[in-house]
Amino acid sequence: MAPSWLQNVTYACFGLSYLLAWLLEWGAWLWPSGDRLCRWGALGFGLAGLVAHTVFLIVRHPTPAVPDGALLLLAWVLALFYVYGVLHQAGRAWALFLLPVIIGLVVLAGLVARLEPAALRDTVPAWITGQRFWGALHGTLILLASVGISVSFVASLMYLLQARRLRKKIDPGRVLPLLSLERLELLNRRAIAVAFPLLTAGLLLGLILWPADPGSQHEWLSVKVLSTGALWLVFGVLVYLRYGTHLPPRRLAWLSMAAFALLLVALMAAHPFAPGGDTP
Amino acid sequence: MNLRAIGCNVTSAPVEVRERLAFAPSLLPRALAELNARYGAEAVILGTCNRVEIYLARPEEEAPLHAPLLAEFLSELHGLPADTILPHLYEYADADAVRHLFRVASGLDSVVLGEGQIAGQVKEAYEMARQAGSTGPLLNSLFPAALRVAKRVRTETGIGRGHASVSSAAVDFLLTVFDTFTDKTVLVIGAGKMGRLTLQHIQQLQPARTLVTNRNRDKAIQRATEFGGQFIPWEQLDEALIQADIVLSTTGAPEPIVSRQRFDEKVRYQRSGRPLVIFDMAVPRDFDPAIHDGETVILFNVDDLTRVANQALAQRRKHVPAAEAIISQEVRQFVLDWNRRKDGPIIGRLTAEVDRLREAIVAPLLQRFNGKLSEADKAYIEGAFRLFQNRLLHGPIAALQEASRLGQGQTLREAIRKLFGLNDS
The missing domain is CATH 1.20.120 (Four Helix Bundle (Hemerythrin (Met), subunit A))
Structure with missing residues (x-):
């Protein structure tokens, strides 16, 4: 105590x-x-x-x-x-x-x-609160992915601001010093590269564990499930655009910010595993 | 304090005089040794492209050195008539000399207001003099203080904020785009002299390679050799633009050499979104301004960089009063500390001498009453004599400190020395 x-x-x-x-x-x-x-x-x-x-x-x-x-x-x-x-x-x-x-x-x-x-x-349910290994792993993977998404969001925000300053040719000596575009782009890319596999693994683990839990409400259209699914899709698109095409980093930054917004929705929504959790 | 700052700068002397008075590194130790030996003076010589200044400190009892004497010294050393030198020399004495050095080190006396390089040059000049053994107590206190003040001014005001020259503004913009330069390619287009300083600044970032191209093949090869770069034929300009990360363009072409259409068709999409920073230093401009998008292609022309430099300069000017206030405060403090330091030995000797006299009187007195006085009586008598001594000395010491504060301590120190029979031993 x-x-x-x-x-x-x-x-x-x-x-x-x-x-x-x-x-x-x-x-x-x-x-x-x-x-x-x-x-x-x-x-x-x-x-x-x-x-x-x-x-x-x-x-x-x-x-x-x-x-x-x-x-x-x-x-x-x-x-x-x-x-x-x-x-x-x-x-x-x-x-x-x-x-x-x-x-x-x-x-x-x-x-x-x-x-x-x-x-x-x-x-x-006990398994998801960390009392059982797989539940704890699911939570940890999602948490770490969330950290990556948040870092990507911050880097994107700074990138957009820095790019705006450069577009308007504002004297860098007169404004708040930011990291270089190159560093911010690298930070964003690494955050996405780390977050996507973690998010995928975490979600897969959740999908495997969920049906196995007899006490859960299997509500596939809950806000949490939908927003998390959308988040994963946005991240998939982000990874494809980043590595498969040469989309300008500014658009990637906007997508990263959208991913963060989806993350917030997903985190704020009650967990579908929980009885009495959200239903749309 | 017996300090002089004598020299010339960009406002007092034309470049023809300044370049004749410049001290080559090989000449500096000899000049410092000569000033030491001939005038018995501590000396530091500060030489930059905009100024030549000599800081001289002598013992207070000796006559100060003046500009005419130094003009003769410089005349001997540089082979220029003293009459030619003297009209261009300025001279600052004592506290004014301290103030001048503090202003110089803080960049307030620089051509580009608030530039930071000067503090390094002051440090270098001092280190050289120290190694040559030409500094003494005053200059060894003054120069470190000047460097500290310069740092304080830069930290506490915005005098050093922004980039007040075209080349440093260009580098600052580069630093907002790129993080590392050792994997970057610089492309120099044209063989014009414009932008040479900017290229020097960029090369200090140590890019991986420099490509040089020009319509005139020979000139391009000559420039490539000069900058340690690689010659690229003019016909391969588009390929070079695809490879480059930083472009410096200085051709004398009458119309843009890279139009938006050409850039979009032959360069932009082949670069796979890699950022490209272009400094178009040519007038008329070499690049169509429409290719600037602020993200993958960032284009600056001379006007952009000049505008930034001017804005930074205007901002810096706003911080001059605050910087001057810090300097005034620091000058007062330095002079006060120095004078106190000068008073210390004489006050110490005076106190020791009166201590000795008091002991010489009190000891026999107590001996005479030996056995008749209690310990408390003895302590009382000793305390009374000590009190008398303190009250006696309070007047002269306070007067000396006040005179020193006003910079007039030397006369009083001499008077005390004579009145109390204090000798240097």
Whole structure:
């Protein structure tokens, strides 16, 4: 049993820490003389948020099978990426673009948790909550694919902004420094290349396990199934366009962003394995 | 402080004079040694393409060096009449010399406002003088301080933000497109002199190879040899454009050599979406501006780069007051610290001398009352004498520190030395 004060860690604790870290990252850019102070402050709040986030996950151990759990776990992995990026000098832009995604996921998780029937958590089949190996593997694969999709989204967003600046020939010295088009394209390509097989394997595993679970509602037209299927299709198209044709990277970036939107829908939708889960 | 900064720069002397006064690397150690030996001065010589400056520091009790004397020195060294040199020299003394160096190192005195190279050149000049053994206490404090101030100015203001020259703006744009250059191909079209500096900047990024093509075969081969590149026949321009990642075009053609139609038909689709950055430095332009799409083909002409450079310069000018404020604060602090440092030894000697006198009086006094005084009485008497000493010295020390703050400490230091009979031993 965790100490009672740890039970008091809420969404607000780490959500606000991430928000302060983001504001301080902006402060470092807008206020050059306080650059160092702001960046250290941002890292401090970012780490504090990550610690609170970790404590929350340990104490409440939300399952990835319910929407808020999936969103929180994804936000947590992305927060690790954020800290890694800052410590490895990936540049200010990385933090400025990734933190809003993390904050957004935490906010969504909070909203979904309020709307979600409390009973749902208790009725999720044991195998999917990680108590059995294959269920845990299914969840892990989908989670890692989600991380890849999120990274691809952030890289795409930065790519589109950088391409817009170049199209308008805006002086790079006067605007927020971003990674080069080449690096962003590479980041996007790698994220897609990693996420697609993980997503495919995770979904296949789910498809195999689902019919075998007698307690599940086999609702093939649930929002979760449809959005996940659409996500997989978009990713398939992305992989084909990236490697099979020479579609301009800008269009690939837009598709990556669409994939992220589908991911959010899929994560927010209740799991069809869960009794009482969503039906269209 | 007995410091002088004497020299000339792009505003005070024409290039014909500056190039005659420039110190070749082989001449520098001899010049520094000569300044040391002849004038007993600490010396640093700062030479860039826009300035030649000599920083000289002598002991305070000695007469300062002035521009006419240095003009004679430079005349001997460079074989130029002193009368020709002197009108172009400026001279800054003491705190003004400190301010001048701080401004120079921060790029406030540069032709391209806020340029960052100058700090490196100041560091190089100082290191060379230090290795030659021509620096001493003052310059060893001054130059590191100047480098620190330059860093502070660049960090705390936007004086170094953006790229205020065409070639650096071009490189900055390249860095927003490409991450690595060791696998990139640069194509130079034409043999014109325009864009030569830009090419030098691009070559510093160490691209994998440089291709050179021109209508005139001989000129192209000559330029390829000059840049360590590979000659490509003019007829293979389209193939070269397919291979290239960066293009620098400088022909003198009266009309565009690459139209949009030609580019779309023979180049764009064969490149498989790889980004191509084109710097069209020619006037009239060599590339049809319509081929720019901002993603796979990014085309900049001279006007684009000049506009960016001018915008950056205008932005930098806004940060000059903030930079000057930092420099003023740092100059005050440096002068204050230096003067305190100069006061330290004399205050130390004065205190030690009065300590000695006090001991000489108190010890026999306590001896005389030996056995009649308690320990508390002895401590009281010693404390009273120490208090007297402190009150006695407070006036002269405070006056000395105040005079030093105003840069007039030397006279008072001399007076104290004489009044209290302090000698250097």
